Amino acid sequence: MTIDTVRRVAVLGAGSMGHGIAEVAAIGGYEVTMRDLEDDLVQDGYENIEWSVEKLAEKGQIDESSEAVLERIDTTTDLADAVSDADLVIEAVPEQMEIKRDTFSTVDEHAPDHAILASNTSSLSISEIAMATDRPEQVVGLHFFNPPVKMDLVEVIRGEATSEEYAERAYEWAESIDKTPIHVRKDVHGFVVNTVLVPFMEEAAWMLSNDETDIRTADATMVYERGYPMGPFELNDFGGIDIGYHFRDASDQPVPPAVAEKVENEHLGKKTGKGFYDYDDGDGVDYG
Numbered sequence: 001m002t003i004d005t006v007r008r009v010a011v012l013g014a015g016s017m018g019h020g021i022a023e024v025a026a027i028g029g030y031e032v033t034m035r036d037l038e039d040d041l042v043q044d045g046y047e048n049i050e051w052s053v054e055k056l057a058e059k060g061q062i063d064e065s066s067e068a069v070l071e072r073i074d075t076t077t078d079l080a081d082a083v084s085d086a087d088l089v090i091e092a093v094p095e096q097m098e099i100k101r102d103t104f105s106t107v108d109e110h111a112p113d114h115a116i117l118a119s120n121t122s123s124l125s126i127s128e129i130a131m132a133t134d135r136p137e138q139v140v141g142l143h144f145f146n147p148p149v150k151m152d153l154v155e156v157i158r159g160e161a162t163s164e165e166y167a168e169r170a171y172e173w174a175e176s177i178d179k180t181p182i183h184v185r186k187d188v189h190g191f192v193v194n195t196v197l198v199p200f201m202e203e204a205a206w207m208l209s210n211d212e213t214d215i216r217t218a219d220a221t222m223v224y225e226r227g228y229p230m231g232p233f234e235l236n237d238f239g240g241i242d243i244g245y246h247f248r249d250a251s252d253q254p255v256p257p258a259v260a261e262k263v264e265n266e267h268l269g270k271k272t273g274k275g276f277y278d279y280d281d282g283d284g285v286d287y288g
């Protein structure tokens with residue numbers, strides 16, 4: 001059920017997180033504007049949403065037709081236009097502080113006074129992003145997980161200046177789209193999930209770098225013995241190897257050589273067709 005204070009949601013970025021967030025907001029009943037820099041990026045994101053929503057509709061996993069959901073999604077490349085009548089803005093642009101701050105500064109100029117301004121950053125400081133605006137009390141982290149349509153959890157992160165009221169409004173909005181939000185009250189690098197999850201992937205990558213395991217053994221151990229949905233290498237490929245790399249690099253800590261090598265060669269996982277596994281012949285990972 002939608003909440004009264006939010007009618008239109010602007011999602012900035014149509015990449016894997018951006019389009020997924022736009023999708024769950026539209027499924028939740030909200031009017032959505034999805035924005036990216038170029039027409040083809042917006043188009044790719046929209047097609048991904050179409051694929052996903054049609055699949056959910058076929059399986060009866062949404063309450064209405066795919067057309068009804070898709071009708072609520074507009075697209076644009078104009079940032080000012082995207083946010084000018086948004087009650088909630090969710091930024092999902094690349095994980096670089098300068099890009100985030102530039103985006104928030106423009107959003108601040110054009111978004112309505114009352115809008116909740118949220119960032120989907122995986123690990124960057126909400127407090128620092130918020131300082132690019134004149135209303136840091138309205139800036140909050142809304143951290144979704146990949147793929148947003150399948151993952152329930154949303155971290156709601158308070159920056160140093162975030163007001164109780166805006167953190168609560170963001171939390172209520174996440175609940176209204178049937179997610180399970182949790183309040184993260186300390187704006188620490190990586191928040192809760194990535195602080196725990198990135199080392200899981202990295203420990204396996206250190207073992208690989210030190211020739212102490214191979215990729216399939218490590219993944220099979222976690223999947224078959226521990227019951228995880230994906231092993232550390234498959235998960236790294238799935239989310240993008242560059243994400244974990246930037247997470248560690250941004251905190252000035254050493255990166256496992258096996259990860260650095262993938263990033264140098266732009267083998268970033270599923271999205272580039274190659275990572276720890278090769279996806280050129282299809283989607284699946286076989287641990288066999």
Ligand code: 3HC
Binds near residue numbers: 145146243
């Ligand atoms: N939309 C619609 N359908 C989808 C879909 C999507 N986005 N993704 C998968 N599906 C469909 C598949 O096509 C498949 O359909 P089919 O049965 O008709 O072929 C069906 O759902 C089942 O898919 P799978 O068999 O691949 O797998 P599961 O449903 O069992 O689970 C998963 C998929 C939820 C992705 C599960 O593998 C999982 O939980 N993996 C771990 C994901 C995770 O941990 N994400 C968090 C990463 S960390 C992060 O995001 C933080 C950020 O800051 C980087």
